Amino acid sequence: MIVVKLMGGLGNQMFQYAAGRALAHANKDVLKLDLSHYSNPPPGCVPRKYELYNFNIKPEFATDEELQRFGRHGSPKRLLTRVKQLLGCVQPCYLTDPDIKFNPRFKKATGDIYLDGYWQSTKYFEEIEGTIRTELQPLGSGDDHVARLCEEIKGSNSVCINVRRGDFLNNSFHGCLGMDYFGEGRKLLDASLKNTRYYVFSDDVAWCREQFSGSPDTTVVGHEYAGPDFMDYLFLMTSCRHFIIPNSSFAWWAAWLCSHPEKRVIAPLRWFNDPKIDTSDLVPGSWLRI
Incomplete structure (x- = not known):
């Protein structure tokens, strides 16, 4: 049995599901999702909820009894069990990704496995990339006004700009990108692409309307x-041809799921405020980092 802990927002859940799905496939085993984080979040954590029900997947959820086998969910021996698991002394196996980098133990793990991390790299699920693209492809709600905008986006040399602000404004770990980053990205794409049309998606629409008000080629x-x-939003973003994304897993997935054969993706060189954090496994090598 493979159990993956879900935490964070939609983009994080997509990474966690993709990793768990790939490991279950490799081991010919069942994947179960641990949702306990959402019912008992740690102090200071931004409230989130399970959102993978929006995709064409058929999830199974881990029970309290199954989680206790992994030293989780109220087990009195949880700490001792996890220490032994991390040292490789006992089964089931407990895997995490403490430093963002790809964990090579992941593809060697067998038996009952608990995944506790963010798993933000295509290296975790590259063997089943086609399956992940199918299962996590946003379909859209079918609303007429969304469909019309989608056709407009697909009919132009569209560039998705995603601006993440919200909780990142006061987040010293992630940090918030400013207009200098998005302006530089636009210059780079305008120098190599013709007739570009920019579509801005953000959690702070009012701020974006003020900042991009002087750009007639921007919606x-x-x-x-x-x-x-x-x-x-995810459906429309994925429908664009090119991308300028911030340090956001939600935007990462929009760019990665886009199937346009000539897509250009610009991503930030510094994904986190701390420049010492190695994010070379997080951003695909074909994307341009600035």
């Missing part, structure tokens, strides 16, 4: 197009 997409759990 700031309001939250009337967001849809439930922002799935229409």
Whole structure:
């Protein structure tokens, strides 16, 4: 049995599911999702909820009894069990990704495995890339106004700009990218692409409308197009041909799921405020980092 702990927002859950799905496939085993983080989040954690029900997957959820086998969910020996698991002394196996980098133990793990981490690299699921693209492809709600905007986006040399602000404004770990980053990205794409049309998606629409007001080739997409759990936003973003993304897993997935054969993706060189954190496994090598 493979159990993956889900935590964070939609983008993080997509990474966690993809890693768990790949390991279950490799081991010919069942994948189960641990949702306990959402019912008992740690202090200071931004409240989130399970959102993978928006995709074409058929999840199974770990029971309390199954989680206790891994030293989770109220087991009195949880700490001792996890220490032994981390040292490789006992089964089941407990795997984490403490430093963002790809953990080579991942592909060697067998038996009952508990995954506790963010797993933000295509290296974890590259063997089943086609399956992940199919299962995590946003379909859109089918609303007429969303469909019309989608056709407009697909009919132009569209560039998705995603601006992440919200909780990142006061987050010293992630940090918030400013207009200098997005302006530099636009210059690079305008120098190599013709007739570009920019579509801005953000959690702070009012700020974006003020900042991009002088750009006639730019449309700031309001939250009337967001849809439930922002799935229409993800659908529209993925429909673009090119991307300028911030340090956001949600935007990462929009760019990665885009199937345009000539897509260009610009991503930040510094994904976190701390420049010592190695994110070379997080961003695909074909994307340009600035």
